[in-house]
Amino acid sequence: MSLPADFQFSQSSLQDYVDCPRRFQLRYVQQLAWPAIRAEPPLESERYLQQGSLFHRLVHQHMVGLPAAQLSRQAIGEELSRWWRNYLEYGPSGLPQTRYAEVLLSAPLGGYRLAARYDLIAVEAGERAVIVDWKTLRQRPRRAWLAGRLQTRVYPYLLVRAGREFNGGREFMPEQVEMLYWFTEFPAAPERFVYSAARYQEDERYLLGLVGEIAGLEATVFPLTADERRCRFCHYRSLCRRGEKAGPLDEAGEAEDEEFGLTFDLEQIAEVEY
Numbered sequence: 001m002s003l004p005a006d007f008q009f010s011q012s013s014l015q016d017y018v019d020c021p022r023r024f025q026l027r028y029v030q031q032l033a034w035p036a037i038r039a040e041p042p043l044e045s046e047r048y049l050q051q052g053s054l055f056h057r058l059v060h061q062h063m064v065g066l067p068a069a070q071l072s073r074q075a076i077g078e079e080l081s082r083w084w085r086n087y088l089e090y091g092p093s094g095l096p097q098t099r100y101a102e103v104l105l106s107a108p109l110g111g112y113r114l115a116a117r118y119d120l121i122a123v124e125a126g127e128r129a130v131i132v133d134w135k136t137l138r139q140r141p142r143r144a145w146l147a148g149r150l151q152t153r154v155y156p157y158l159l160v161r162a163g164r165e166f167n168g169g170r171e172f173m174p175e176q177v178e179m180l181y182w183f184t185e186f187p188a189a190p191e192r193f194v195y196s197a198a199r200y201q202e203d204e205r206y207l208l209g210l211v212g213e214i215a216g217l218e219a220t221v222f223p224l225t226a227d228e229r230r231c232r233f234c235h236y237r238s239l240c241r242r243g244e245k246a247g248p249l250d251e252a253g254e255a256e257d258e259e260f261g262l263t264f265d266l267e268q269i270a271e272v273e274y
């Protein structure tokens with residue numbers, strides 16, 4: 001099965017491929033909508049998703065200059081109001097002053113494009129850039145788990161490749177870039193990853209290898225993951241005959257990020273291209 005020539009990879013689609021090639025194929029190549037809930041109870045998982053989406057919107061509005069007092073009136077509901085308070089009181093400190101929120105970047109990669117949407121890039125031009133990602137996970141992920149996520153590799157890599165517009169027309173050096181995960185439920189325990197030239201080269205090799213591997217797959221049906229725990233929170237369970245019933249939301253744990261993270265429409269990726 002060949003990919004369309006204009007196919008765009010993202011950290012989400014690459015993560016799906018690494019987790020389960022079949023999920024990647026169903027979701028991104030065949031774009032198959034499958035009517036199944038992701039987690040039980042469905043209304044609670046839907047409500048949680050909406051809270052996460054509202055939080056991202058509030059922070060975005062704050063970053064573009066709306067006053068906190070005005071936005072606080074919209075932070076209603078137990079979780080959202082707590083997250084918002086945590087953000088106002090314990091949000092990331094020491095960030096560079098120039099802020100770009102909800103930025104879309106893309107660059108060519110292995111004959112296709114790689115694209116990403118950033119929650120926030122804080123920049124001191126010529127000096128440094130901090131990528132901030134807001135996470136509304138119920139459990140604090142382990143550093144080792146975060147380090148292995150495609151997001152931790154793709155975001156800094158792509159900022160170096162395609163972020164010169166934020167740095168006076170010059171590419172950021174990898175050492176000038178850092179990635180910060182900030183957790184709404186654990187505001188005092190953010191996680192930082194400092195980038196490096198060695199890491200950049202390693203990521204480039206890895207991402208090119210991954211894209212080449214996917215593009216070269218000829219199977220009509222991509223392999224199903226051998227780790228059936230992944231299927232518990234996957235829309236395609238019944239299609240793959242991996243069970244009918246969704247896993248409980250409170251057991252999703254680190255899987256939450258895979259399945260409950262905000263997604264974005266790849267067709268939106270046109271703003272900043274390299």
Ligand code: SF4
Nearest residue numbers: 020023224231234240
């Ligand atoms: S149900 Fe399991 S095998 Fe099927 S796409 Fe989802 S994760 Fe992959």
